Ligand code: TZP
């Protein structure tokens with residue numbers, strides 16, 4: 001995959017939005033996000049037909065703006081919709097099984113330590129999401145924050161691997177994240193809760209200067 005696609009990776013589900021989620025997504029796409037992850041989770045998550053309809057509507061928007069549409073966790077939905085890719089955590093379906101079913105698609109994996117990182121690389125992930133880097137309020141069961149030093153460690157070991165950092169990333173700390181070696185930032189609240197998404201996305205999109 002092109003690591004530049006990870007520059008501003010927006011993740012969202014209805015639970016993350018105070019206004020119409022499709023408006024939030026379109027706003028974010030217009031503002032210039034480079035990748036989108038459909039992550040419909042939590043107590044208010046849509047189910048059944050409504051869930052699939054919402055996913056298809058998000059996918060249509062992403063197609064219109066030529067932004068990759070990635071599905072979180074749900075292998076069945078990703079295959080049914082022929083999404084551009086899938087993102088899985090450590091507790092989701094094993095990477096080796098997923099690769100078989102997603103030939104030519106993007107596969108992302110969340111990693112929290114070096115062991116998980118080397119397993120992800122070995123098993124053919126196209127990119128890794130590392131974090132949470134900072135405290136986050138968007139994922140109640142998140143692991144403890146690693147701090148930016150973890151990005152540096154991983155980048156030193158894997159100089160060319162596509163890495164996106166996640167967890168508590170804001171317009172104030174995104175430059176620190178990129179300087180530490182990440183290809184981009186994955187965010188929920190920074191964009192969902194922004195009152196000026198164009199400005200937010202511009203500020204999150206740091207040009208790599210190394
Ligand atoms: N995985 C690790 S932290 C996180 C996920 C999905 C939530 C990130 O949300 P925010 O609001 O950008 O901290």
Ligand code: MG
Nearest residue numbers: 073088089092
């Ligand atoms: Mg998961």
